Amino acid sequence: MLLGVIADDFTGASDIANTIAKGLPGQGGLRTAQFLGVPRSDTISDMEAGVIALKSRSITAADAVAQSLEALHWLLGQGCTQIVFKYCSTFDSTPTGNIGPVAEALAEALDAHGVIACPAFPAAGRTVYQGHLFVHDRLLNESGLQDHPLNPMTDPDIRRWLTRQSRYPVGLVTWSSVRAGPAEITARLRKAHGSGQRLVIVDALGDDDLVAIGTAGASAKLITGGSGVAMGLPANFIAAGLARGSTSLGIGVDGPEAILAGSCSGATRGQVERHQQKHPTLAIDVDSVMRGDTTASDLVSFVLGNHGKAPLVFSSGSPDEVSRLQGRYGRDAIAETLDALFADTARKLVSAGVRRLVVAGGETSGAVVTALDLGALTIGPEIDPGVPVVISTGQAPVAMALKSGNFGAPDFFVKALDRMAGR
Numbered sequence: 001m002l003l004g005v006i007a008d009d010f011t012g013a014s015d016i017a018n019t020i021a022k023g024l025p026g027q028g029g030l031r032t033a034q035f036l037g038v039p040r041s042d043t044i045s046d047m048e049a050g051v052i053a054l055k056s057r058s059i060t061a062a063d064a065v066a067q068s069l070e071a072l073h074w075l076l077g078q079g080c081t082q083i084v085f086k087y088c089s090t091f092d093s094t095p096t097g098n099i100g101p102v103a104e105a106l107a108e109a110l111d112a113h114g115v116i117a118c119p120a121f122p123a124a125g126r127t128v129y130q131g132h133l134f135v136h137d138r139l140l141n142e143s144g145l146q147d148h149p150l151n152p153m154t155d156p157d158i159r160r161w162l163t164r165q166s167r168y169p170v171g172l173v174t175w176s177s178v179r180a181g182p183a184e185i186t187a188r189l190r191k192a193h194g195s196g197q198r199l200v201i202v203d204a205l206g207d208d209d210l211v212a213i214g215t216a217g218a219s220a221k222l223i224t225g226g227s228g229v230a231m232g233l234p235a236n237f238i239a240a241g242l243a244r245g246s247t248s249l250g251i252g253v254d255g256p257e258a259i260l261a262g263s264c265s266g267a268t269r270g271q272v273e274r275h276q277q278k279h280p281t282l283a284i285d286v287d288s289v290m291r292g293d294t295t296a297s298d299l300v301s302f303v304l305g306n307h308g309k310a311p312l313v314f315s316s317g318s319p320d321e322v323s324r325l326q327g328r329y330g331r332d333a334i335a336e337t338l339d340a341l342f343a344d345t346a347r348k349l350v351s352a353g354v355r356r357l358v359v360a361g362g363e364t365s366g367a368v369v370t371a372l373d374l375g376a377l378t379i380g381p382e383i384d385p386g387v388p389v390v391i392s393t394g395q396a397p398v399a400m401a402l403k404s405g406n407f408g409a410p411d412f413f414v415k416a417l418d419r420m421a422g423r
Contacts, residue, residue, distance in 0.1 A: 002237050003030060004075030005051040005230070006068050006106070007086040008098065009362040010036070010369050011387075011404040013053030014379075016086045016227035018388035020049045021246075021379040023234040024211065028245030030234045034377040034390055036369045038071050042078065048243050049234075050075060055366035056102070057092060058151065061165075064098040065105045072106055082221065082233070083110065088362070089121035089226035089386075090140060090406065091133055091158050092151040093165070100165025103199055103224045110221040114171070114193035117162065118213060118225035120204035123385035124407060126226065131159040131172045131201045135406075144266050159201045171197030178202065178209050185216035199224070207231060227386055252422030253391060253399035255355030258303045259413050260342050261314035262364030263405030269316050271360070274410045280306040284315040286325050286334065289341055296344035303349060310417055313345070314360075339363060343371035350398055356420045358401045358413055365402040374398060383416045384408045 003020065007013035013034055023029025030048035038052055052071040056064040072083060085106055093099045107115050120128045125136040135143035139156035146154050155161050163170045171192035177184045185202065192200045204210050207228070214232020217223045223233075237243040259275070261268055275281060282302045288294040303311045315338055325334055346357065346368040359365045380389035380399070386407050391399045399420035403412065 001047055001050050001075070001078040001080050002242055003049040003082050003084070003233060004072075004078070004080030005049070005084045005086055006071045006075070007051060007053050008057040008064070008102070009055060009088070010053045010365040011362045011402045011407075012086050012088055012227070013051045014388055014390055014402045015386040015404065015407075016084065016230050017049075017051040017379045017390070018382055018386065019227045019230045020051070020234055021388070022382060023238075023245065024232065027235055027238055030237065030243050031246050032379045034379060036374065036377070038067075038074050039376070048237070050078060050080070053366075053369070055363075055370065056098060057088070057362065059098070061096070061098050061101040064102050068102045069105060069109060072109060082223070084230055084233070085222065085224040086227060086230075087119065087224070088404070089119045089124060089126040089228070090135060090143075090145050090153060091119050091161065092145075092153065093161070094151055095161065095164040097151065097165055100162050100199070104166055104168065106222055107198055112220065112222040113198060114189035115199050116189065116202050116213060116217055116220065116223045116225065116229065117170075117199045118202040118204055118210070118229045119158065120210065121226045121228040121386065122204070122206050122210070123228070127205045128158070128201065128203045129175055129205060130203065132156045133158050162199060162201065166199060168198040169196055171195065171200035173200055173202040175203035175205060175209070178204060178212060182212050182216040185213060189216070204228070253355050253397050254421045256304075256307050256353050257310060257356040257417050258349050258354050259310065259312040259358040259360075259417075260346060260364065260368065261312060261316055261360035262338055262342055263361030264316050264322050265405030267406045267408060268360045269318070270410055271408060271412050272312065272314050272316055275310070275312050275413050279310045279312060279414075281312040281314065284313065284338075284341075286315060286338070289337060290329050290334070296341055296348055299341070299345045300348045300352065303354070304352060310414055312413060335363060339367035343367040347371045355397065356399050356417055358403065358416045360403045361405050369400070369402065372398070381419060383419050384412055387412075387416070389416070389420050
């Protein structure tokens with residue numbers, strides 16, 4: 001294994017696994033496997049990249065560091081020479097959150113300095129300019145992410161945001177240096193290291209910027225960022241003769257299907273509204289769930305009663321609705337209860353024969369894949385930017401799409417089910 005990735009949630013892991021498996025046009029990527037948590041044994045021998053999906057974004061910093069260092073130890077044991085710490089392209093984290101502590105802990109363990117920190121993902125509208133994060137044409141704190149139920153993003157200056165979480169000063173490589181090419185990026189990173197800056201925000205406005213950043217990071221022990229930061233990394237291994245370049249595997253898994261949406265993002269709410277026009281949907285009454293009146297069995301009955309119709313179960317609500325419910329029951333209590341509900345529902349659905357499963361929301365996806373315990377997943381074709389099909393390798397394969405809340409086109413749900421079936 002050449003390239004190892006530690007991702008702080010499950011949808012993010014699928015996102016970057018897709019980037020690595022796809023690689024650059026005309027070159028191909030690396031043979032990539034995604035693992036749900038730190039594997040309990042060594043991996044299969046023909047994988048060139050391994051992506052470990054943790055559920056560490058919203059836990060305590062100390063626990064996130066411990067889990068990430070465990071993942072690092074396993075990846076190094078597989079032979080990885082470069083590590084990527086993957087976090088969300090909208091930098092989801094509180095001022096006392098985990099990105100800074102985890103990145104610094106990994107850097108110290110690897111003796112890495114002047115470490116790239118670039119959450120940009122232009123294909124999904126995430127860009128970084130002068131250290132400020134944009135979502136399409138809006139600053140991060142004006143994009144709707146300021147209303148995130150777990151990690152509200154209220155400051156678009158991610159250098160300032162990361163500084164609040166870090167023990168060392170945080171540097172910046174501006175877009176003008178990025179446009180000057182890999183050599184200039186490398187020089188700026190070395191200068192940042194000389195100034196005592198361990199983590200360095202790097203601007204990026206387009207995919208060509210990310211490729212240049214990847215080229216500059218060819219010899220880096222550690223890189224951090226969104227999935228886009230890995231865009232140019234497979235080419236480094238291919239150019240060095242360490243990998244031969246490959247394309248994503250074709251997928252064809254048919255059978256019963258289900259869609260579970262736990263995200264409250266604007267994109268997911270729009271996808272739910274689109275899906276409701278032609279397909280059966282069930283809105284979860286959170287009050288009823290919190291009282292214990294609605295259970296996983298109710299959700300399973302709805303899905304199995306609508307076989308072949310792309311049934312959708314969702315808990316997505318508007319910011320006002322979410323705020324009202326959190327005021328009544330508490331943010332953590334609602335999140336834990338809904339995660340458990342979706343996890344139990346998914347487990348029962350797969351046991352009942354469901355073989356194609358779309359899950360929307362990072363926390364929801366984490367709860368679902370943990371409950372299913374499917375082992376290593378192989379990476380299939382891309383559905384929409386940042387979201388591939390992933391498939392288990394067991395005797396009864398299960399194909400899934402694990403979608404970050406803000407990703408995907410309006411018709412994502414149907415498109416994902418079709419792609420899983422090879423259509």
